[in-house]
Amino acid sequence: MSDPARIHDLLIVGGGINGAGIARDAAGRGLAVALCEKGDIAGATSWASSKLIHGGLRYLEHYDFRLVRESLQEREILLRIAPHLTHPLRFVMPHSSTSRPAWLIGLGLWLYDHLGGAKTLPPSAAVAFADSPYGAPLQAACRNGHVYSDVQTNDARLTIENVRDAAHHGASILPRTRLLSARRENGIWVCTLRTADALVFDMRFRAIANAAGPWAARMHTLLGGREDIGIQLVRGSHIVVPRLYAGDHAYTLQNDDGRIVFLLPFHDNFTLIGTTEVRVRDPDELPAASTEEVAYLCRATNRYLRNPIRPQDAVWTFAGVRPLLDDGKENLSQVSREYRFVLDQPRTGDAPLLTIIGGKLTTYRRLAEKALDRLAPTFPKMAPAWTAQALLPDRMIDSGADPGCDFGGGLCERDVRYFIEQEWAHDADDIMWRRTKAGLSMNRKQRDEFTLWLERNR
Numbered sequence: 254m255s256d257p258a259r260i261h262d263l264l265i266v267g268g269g270i271n272g273a274g275i276a277r278d279a280a281g282r283g284l285a286v287a288l289c290e291k292g293d294i295a296g297a298t299s300w301a302s303s304k305l306i307h308g309g310l311r312y313l314e315h316y317d318f319r320l321v322r323e324s325l326q327e328r329e330i331l332l333r334i335a336p337h338l339t340h341p342l343r344f345v346m347p348h349s350s351t352s353r354p355a356w357l358i359g360l361g362l363w364l365y366d367h368l369g370g371a372k373t374l375p376p377s378a379a380v381a382f383a384d385s386p387y388g389a390p391l392q393a394a395c396r397n398g399h400v401y402s403d404v405q406t407n408d409a410r411l412t413i414e415n416v417r418d419a420a421h422h423g424a425s426i427l428p429r430t431r432l433l434s435a436r437r438e439n440g441i442w443v444c445t446l447r448t449a450d451a452l453v454f455d456m457r458f459r460a461i462a463n464a465a466g467p468w469a470a471r472m473h474t475l476l477g478g479r480e481d482i483g484i485q486l487v488r489g490s491h492i493v494v495p496r497l498y499a500g501d502h503a504y505t506l507q508n509d510d511g512r513i514v515f516l517l518p519f520h521d522n523f524t525l526i527g528t529t530e531v532r533v534r535d536p537d538e539l540p541a542a543s544t545e546e547v548a549y550l551c552r553a554t555n556r557y558l559r560n561p562i563r564p565q566d567a568v569w570t571f572a573g574v575r576p577l578l579d580d581g582k583e584n585l586s587q588v589s590r591e592y593r594f595v596l597d598q599p600r601t602g603d604a605p606l607l608t609i610i611g612g613k614l615t616t617y618r619r620l621a622e623k624a625l626d627r628l629a630p631t632f633p634k635m636a637p638a639w640t641a642q643a644l645l646p647d648r649m650i651d652s653g654a655d656p657g658c659d660f661g662g663g664l665c666e667r668d669v670r671y672f673i674e675q676e677w678a679h680d681a682d683d684i685m686w687r688r689t690k691a692g693l694s695m696n697r698k699q700r701d702e703f704t705l706w707l708e709r710n711r
């Protein structure tokens with residue numbers, strides 16, 4: 254598998270957005286990097302988000318100004334370095350009897366427009382729905398509101414493109430490979446890894462970055478980290494329904510419990526609705542949208558829409574687990590989306606373990622830079638930060654090549670082979686739901702047939 258005597262610089266545990274961002278940054282700075290992911294790249298939280306690159310308007314209410322500013326700055330950077338994976342979106346926020354007062358919303362939006370310091374996106378504005386197409390799907394009682402700007406992305410593809418670029422810069426990518434254990438030996442980590450085929454092997458590293466998301470606290474303890482790490486695991490679910498309204502905009506709906514629910518345009522023919530907050534104890538529990546969460550999302554939507562939706566309208570549901578800082582707050586909406594680093598290095602000269610806690614998709618790039626700042630004493634020759642200016646790669650499928658079998662939903666054999674050979678895809682779900690969203694437009698029979706085909710032809 255790998256020369257056990259060779260000493261690499263950095264092992265990154267976790268192929269979610271944070272691990273992917275750190276791998277790309279570190280490999281581009283000249284470090285010898287390996288990234289291990291126990292499942293598929295982006296196979297845990299990083300494909301189950303609301304897919305927004307956003308400042309987090311509601312974090313202003315919790316005075317999280319640092320986080321909002323950084324997120325807005327990152328929004329600008331990602332629009333620049335990933336134009337193929339990001340696009341601006343107008344969010345329509347109707348006022349209701351339970352909304353924050355209009356003047357407070359106006360003030361918050363003014364701050365939101367200015368806090369990041371950039372002016373690429375159109376500013377917020379008040380809107381009267383009688384004169385605006387934004388009002389068309391809304392109930393007659395919704396007369397006024399505000400519009401503001403944020404950005405939509407494709408979370409799984411953003412993660413995969415970061416990993417592809419890390420590999421392009423020389424990183425070894427080890428998907429379906431779990432870090433089983435690690436011990437410090439003469440200033441080096443000796444790490445024991447296991448592949449999906451049960452092959453167990455050792456690799457040596459000067460440092461470990463633990464970006465295991467919901468498993469980060471468990472991993473920190475497994476590797477002997479001394480600080481007691483607090484992570485709150487909070488499940489969020491989404492439903493996807495056939496497109497609810499014309500237009501490319503989104504809606505930000507305030508529910509009667511004070512929470513926000515988004516309606517987002519999704520893959521041409523669909524609307525994505527989310528999300529929820531449910532406390533979870535065990536990261537190994539496979540997240541799934543419960544009946545109650547689906548009903549909650551329908552209820553929140555129906556407070557505003559002219560044509561109500563029902564749970565059975567959902568053509569797809571998915572859920573992910575947020576690994577949040579445990580800041581002692583009981584109300585899950587108020588738990589900060591900030592991130593924190595814990596550096597474990599018992600004595601000078603010991604190989605460091607850097608654990609990442611919390612974060613958002615939006616802040617992954619800056620988080621990666623800061624993670625490497627924390628590891629800089631171990632790597633004094635590391636090149637400077639570079640990712641704020643460098644374009645992320647795009648898929649390069651040869652559209653002139655023979656497409657081969659047509660599996661439905663726009664998925665063909667040529668593309669499937671590309672995902673397997675170039676993007677570490679293995680299972681049908683990796684391709685139907687992460688490399689693409691073809692699964693949404695395929696019927697059950699097509700999905701079953703593709704799964705069978707892949708098992709026979711892989």
Ligand SMILES: Cc1cc2nc3c(=O)[nH]c(=O)nc-3n(C[C@H](O)[C@H](O)[C@H](O)COP(=O)(O)OP(=O)(O)OC[C@H]3O[C@@H](n4cnc5c(N)ncnc54)[C@H](O)[C@@H]3O)c2cc1C
Binds near residue numbers: 272303472574
């Ligand atoms: C419902 C929901 C909506 C969200 N919406 C947004 C949004 O719109 N915008 C935004 O900015 N953020 C959003 N977020 C937050 C964002 O999705 C997460 O912060 C981010 O995806 C976390 O990434 P991560 O890399 O830390 O974790 P993950 O993506 O979970 O990656 C961690 C990886 O570590 C791997 N791993 C664990 N243990 C091991 C081991 N022993 N060996 C090898 N690999 C291991 C796991 O398999 C996993 O793939 C949302 C989150 C949720 C749940």
